[in-house]
Amino acid sequence: MDVPTVANGIPALGLGTYKNTGEQATESVRTALEMGYRHVDTAAYYENEAAVGAGIAAASVPREDVTVATKLWYDDLAGDDVVPAAKASMSRLDLDSVDLLYVHWPAGSYAAAGTMPALNELHDAGLIDNVAVSNFTPEQLATAQDHSAAPIVANQVECHPLLQQDELRNYCENENIAVVAYAPIARGKVADVPELTDIAAKHDVSEVQVSLAWLRQHGVAAIPKATGEAHIRANWESQELALDDGDMATIDNLDREERLIDPGFAAW
Ligand SMILES: NC(=O)c1ccc[n+]([C@@H]2O[C@H](COP(=O)([O-])OP(=O)(O)OC[C@H]3O[C@@H](n4cnc5c(N)ncnc54)[C@H](OP(=O)(O)O)[C@@H]3O)[C@@H](O)[C@H]2O)c1
Numbered sequence: 001m002d003v004p005t006v007a008n009g010i011p012a013l014g015l016g017t018y019k020n021t022g023e024q025a026t027e028s029v030r031t032a033l034e035m036g037y038r039h040v041d042t043a044a045y046y047e048n049e050a051a052v053g054a055g056i057a058a059a060s061v062p063r064e065d066v067t068v069a070t071k072l073w074y075d076d077l078a079g080d081d082v083v084p085a086a087k088a089s090m091s092r093l094d095l096d097s098v099d100l101l102y103v104h105w106p107a108g109s110y111a112a113a114g115t116m117p118a119l120n121e122l123h124d125a126g127l128i129d130n131v132a133v134s135n136f137t138p139e140q141l142a143t144a145q146d147h148s149a150a151p152i153v154a155n156q157v158e159c160h161p162l163l164q165q166d167e168l169r170n171y172c173e174n175e176n177i178a179v180v181a182y183a184p185i186a187r188g189k190v191a192d193v194p195e196l197t198d199i200a201a202k203h204d205v206s207e208v209q210v211s212l213a214w215l216r217q218h219g220v221a222a223i224p225k226a227t228g229e230a231h232i233r234a235n236w237e238s239q240e241l242a243l244d245d246g247d248m249a250t251i252d253n254l255d256r257e258e259r260l261i262d263p264g265f266a267a268w
Pocket of ligand 1: 015016017018019041042104134135156157181182183184185186187188208223224225226227228230231232234235261
């Protein structure tokens with residue numbers, strides 16, 4: 001089955017898994033894949049790669065049909081640490097390769113000149129299909145691009161109607177870098193925005209579904225974290241929602257530059 005995609009063929013909807021661990025994570029991943037999802041997001045930091053890998057194995061979906069994404073934590077980004085850390089992630093996932101390997105944060109031992117060539121080594125060896133980054137500003141993307149022969153296919157950042165990231169989205173669009181939105185429903189806060197409630201009522205859907213459709217219609221992939229079948233299904237069904245130009249314009253005007261994930265080591 002074909003699923004909607006954004007730049008570089010990345011499925012527009014993926015399953016987020018932060019704070020979903022153990023058997024529950026395995027079950028969430030299996031449920032999502034069997035429902036039609038073809039994109040799963042994890043990270044070494046989430047301590048759930050083995051559970052996510054078990055969900056991928058348990059689902060009746062061919063491995064090659066799924067975009068599997070994981071991330072290297074910021075203390076594993078020195079040139080010599082990248083390859084062993086990536087191999088450890090793949091071992092926990094029980095996969096021979098991953099589709100997207102992200103630099104989780106440009107922080108800690110990250111240095112473009114050391115980290116990016118090591119990611120390219122993994123790419124050239126066929127252990128990762130694509131090089132990707134997360135939480136990079138346009139300036140950091142440009143520097144990383146200078147040190148990467150392989151294209152940087154995605155930048156995963158916080159993005160939702162309350163933090164729209166216009167400048168970053170423009171940069172990425174011009175450079176053919178997919179934007180993958182994390183916290184795409186602002187961890188539930190979108191339900192408290194009256195304009196989203198009005199649009200949701202008009203279409204007989206939820207504010208969460210409106211937010212996911214808004215991202216998709218802007219060419220941004222989204223990886224909402226959902227644990228049980230009801231949320232996993234509601235998010236999947238957001239792909240059937242088509243917002244009209246008026247809805248899109250209303251949401252475009254809701255930006256509050258309201259950042260939820262803002263650790264001290266972030267560059268902004
Ligand atoms: N790269 C990074 O630095 C970074 C940072 C943060 C997150 N991420 C990734 O992005 C993913 C998503 O971000 P997030 O987990 O922070 O926030 P989020 O996806 O915006 O929100 C997750 C919350 O929304 C709830 N939810 C999901 N679907 C819903 C629905 N249809 N209706 C009502 N509530 C719903 C979930 O509940 P249930 O769990 O109960 O379903 C959970 O409490 C993460 O899981 C992770 O994979 C990456």
